[in-house]
Amino acid sequence: MAVMTYLESVRETLRQEMRRDPRIIIYGEDVGVRGGVFRVTEGLQAEFGEERVMDSPLAEAAIVGTAIGAAINGLRPIPEIQFADFIFPAFNQIVEEAARIRYRSNGDFGVPMVVRAPYGGGIHGALYHSQSVEAFFAHVPGLKVVMPATPYDVKGLLASSIEDEDPVIFLEHKGAYRSIRGEVPDERYLIPLGSADVKRQGTDISIISWGMTVNFSLTAAQKLEQEDGVSAEVLDLRTVRPLDVDAILATTKKTGKVLIVYEDNLTGGFGGEVSAIIAEHALFDLDAPIRRLAGPDVPAMPYAPTLEHAFMVTPDKIHDAALNLARF
Amino acid sequence: MAVKTVQMPQLGESVTEGTIGQWLKKPGDAIEEYESLVEVTTDKVNAEVPSPAGGVVKRILVQEGETVPVGAAIAELEVEGEDEGEDDQQPVAPASDVPSSVAAPTPAAPTVAEPAPRPRREGVRYSPAVRKLAEEVGINPDDVTGTGAGGRVTRNDVRQYAESGAARSAAGAPSAAPAAAPPAPAPAAILAGAPARVEDADTLVPLTSVRRVIAERMVRSKQTVPHAWLMVEADVTGLVALRERHKEAFRAREGVALTYLPFMLRAVAEALRAVPVMNAQWNGDSIVMKKRVNVGIAAATDRGLVVPVVKDADQLNVVGLAHRAQELTQRARQGKLTVEDMSGGTFTVDNTGAVGTVLTYPIINAPEVGIVTMESIVKRPVVVGDAIAVRSMVNLCLSFDHRVVDGAEAALFVNTVKKALEALDKESPLS
Structure with a gap:
């Protein structure tokens, strides 16, 4: 079993899947010759040729729109949106077309497409290279939204996303690309979409998160244990749609105290949905108010390092919020 | 000159009314802005209220000792400038829902004009989880020392209290209905019965918590x-022979006695799987079909009746059930059961044969929907084929919640238990 970075796991999974399934094609801005701005697709064009890995125009609506057509006609396109912040020109294609074709065709057609997009901040990307976009898409029935936190989950979830007969938005945190490492088995495996994962067992408080902030939460949980004697459970949703409601309720019932952590802006972020589910189904297991820790409601991730740090959810902020809740 | 109205300020987040203590100025007195005008008392604080403006006190609208809601007009000042207009509203304290009174003052009832909203009861509050757990384990959260913020009682506090000696006797009762009734010291339901008559030479035994x-x-x-x-x-002639055959070797090998109870538990667990509606709970507008089969065993102790629960009884064989039942009943007698031991039951078995009865009418351990007894095994002449034989017979009595279960299902269930017991013979494996 190899230890690799989050980014390497994405690349090697793409490579393994492309070797397995000749229907898979990859295209997007600079993904071919240059191997992508983050080098995720580096070497893939050399191995699979220009017809399977190709550069596209700077036109996200066209990238996704053509991928929808290709998917309906039997290919397995994996278009890349260079930064999730750039996905909005394609929003109409994703939400109005890709998400609804299954319904609109009475089940005859699906769009087996995986839109990969790096999201998230903390990498000095400022306002156009730092956004978290999951809530926009999690709102839409017909889409699946996958946000792995670890290299292991990247592989199993990406393979499942490629196998899925319907469109998947696959969001990779760019802060995780080179900072998060982990063991990844060589052989192919699938992690079902819609299955959350308890990344750390605990008894005093539950931290529910997804994507990069799962890793921050694990760091915070370790500090809570060592410095404060607080046992925190960390639940990684892994996919925000479909959502593993049972896992959310199970951890709530176990600890009675829930902190929801996400990097997106607080208001209207996906944590509100998690909170509502808990309030609806687990009121009598709550020993404290449900709390959210998220990015502030400001228009953009600032560029200045101090302000960017102030925006970001960090392990220290999670630690402090969790400790407050544990002491409630 | 203009008239400015002074309103009862809100002297605390949860305070809804205030009482005039003492007026520090009288009509005609000059007053500076922010100079103390009146003393107000509430159930939380006493405070001197500063004047919202400089001028002359014109009228006092509420007399000393009277109580009015927050926002009510209490006095009028004559101030410099235009008559109170739309840009001049500066109440002493936010009083958003009470329109500030306008210039022409009908003497705003120097008595308590309107019924003030009831002040919110200030007191200890418990989270839903604390209330639920306290109810389940049968303790009063008022008795628990809180370790949370501001001394709040947390769910862990309740759990630890229940598992500590302090509440053991109280917790030693069947874990039952998580219904709404708070754990009052003396539930009204009990008080409502016919009163007892206490005569000379009678003694009164105070209720223990259990x-x-x-x-x-x-x-x-x-x-x-x-x-x-x-x-x-x-x-159960076959069962009696089976137990006779194994009991000594079993005790030597397993270290616990082989009673009839594990055979009964095994038969009940299987029957619960065969008739799942017996493994259910009434839930008001729905029926909860329980997935796990957790069978409570009613056990008499000198502290009273307790019902420890054999979790996942359907996954244990007779040997495992014998161990588990023995362990639970022993801990029950020693008063060492934990909350966990007594919670989560989905059905109850009462081994009434142990106290020598042949027919009982057990009370259901709500919210479970059934309780079955195993009465004394007695030898009786019975008709077998066309002959009369002496057989070991036992009565199985079932009480069931008729909201959830009908007679046909109940009979099917108890007959499934009966058949399982009757199928045993001397050669049956202990599984």
Whole structure:
């Protein structure tokens, strides 16, 4: 079993899947010759040729729109949106077309497409290279939204996303690309979409998160244990749609105290949905108010390092919020 | 000159009314802005209220000792400038929902004009989880020392209290209905019965907490659950022979006695799987079909009745059930059961044969929907084929919640138990 970075796991999974399934094609801005701005697709064009890995125009609506057509006609396109912040020109294609074709065709057609997009901040990307976009898409029935936190989950979830007969938005945190490492088995495996994962067992408080902030939460949980004697459970949703409601309720019932952590802006972020589910189904297991820790409601991730740090959810902020809740 | 109205300020987040203590100025007195005008007392604080503006006190609208809601007009000032207009509203304190009064003052009732909203009861508050757990384990959260913020009682506090010696006796009763009734010291349901008559030479025995919990739960079950009852008799001659054959070797090998109880538990667990509606709970507008089969064993102790639960009884064989039952009943007698031991039951078995009865009418351990007894095994002449034989017979009595279970299902269930017991013979494996 190899230890690799989050980014390497994405690349090697793409490579393994492309070797397995000749229907898979990859295209997007600079993904071919240059191997992508983050080098995720580096070497893939050399191995699979220009017809399977190709550069596209700077036109996200066209990238996704053509991928929808290709998917309906039997290919397995994996278009890349260079930064999730750039996905909005394609929003109409994703939400109005890709998400609804299954319904609109009475089940005859699906769009087996995986839109990969790096999201998230903390990498000095400022306002156009730092956004978290999951809530926009999690709102839409017909889409699946996958946000792995670890290299292991990247592989199993990406393979499942490629196998899925319907469109998947696959969001990779760019802060995780080179900072998060982990063991990844060589052989192919699938992690079902819609299955959350308890990344750390605990008894005093539950931290529910997804994507990069799962890793921050694990760091915070370790500090809570060592410095404060607080046992925190960390639940990684892994996919925000479909959502593993049972896992959310199970951890709530176990600890009675829930902190929801996400990097997106607080208001209207996906944590509100998690909170509502808990309030609806687990009121009598709550020993404290449900709390959210998220990015502030400001228009953009600032560029200045101090302000960017102030925006970001960090392990220290999670630690402090969790400790407050544990002491409630 | 203009008239400015002074309103009763809000002297605390949860304060809804205030009482005039003493007016520090009288009509005609000059007053500076922010100079103290009146003393106000509430159930939380006493405070001097500063004047919202400089001028002359014109009228006092509320007399000393009277109580008015927050925002009510209490005085009028004559101030410099235009008559109070739309840009001049500067109440002493936010009073968003009470329109500030306008210039022409009908003497705003120097008495308590309107019924003030009831002040919110200031007191200890418990989270839903604390209330639920306290109810389940039968303790009063008022008795628990809180370790949370500001001394709040947390769910862990309740859990630890219940597992500590302090509450053991109170917790030692059947874990039952998570219903709404708070754990009051003396539930009204018990008080409502016919009063006892105390005469000379009678003695009064104060209720222990375990007796109180038993009383409350029995009353609640009998009052809220429509009990129906039936009985079958089973021929357990084979079971008696089977136990005779194994009991000494079993004790030597396993270290626990081989009683009839594990055979009964095994038969019940299987029957619960065969008739799942017996493994259910009434839930008001729905029926909860329980997935796990957790069978409570009613056990008499000198502290009273307790019902420890054999979790996942359907996954244990007779040997495993014998160990588990022995362990639980022993801990029950020693008063060492934990909350965990007594919670989560989905059905109850009462081994009434141990106390020598042949027919009982058990009370359901709500919210479970059934309780079955195994009565004394007695030798009786019975007709076998066309002959009369002496057989070991036992009665199985079932009380069931008729909201959830009908007679046909109940009979099917108890007959499934009966058949499982009757199928045993001397050669049966202990599984």
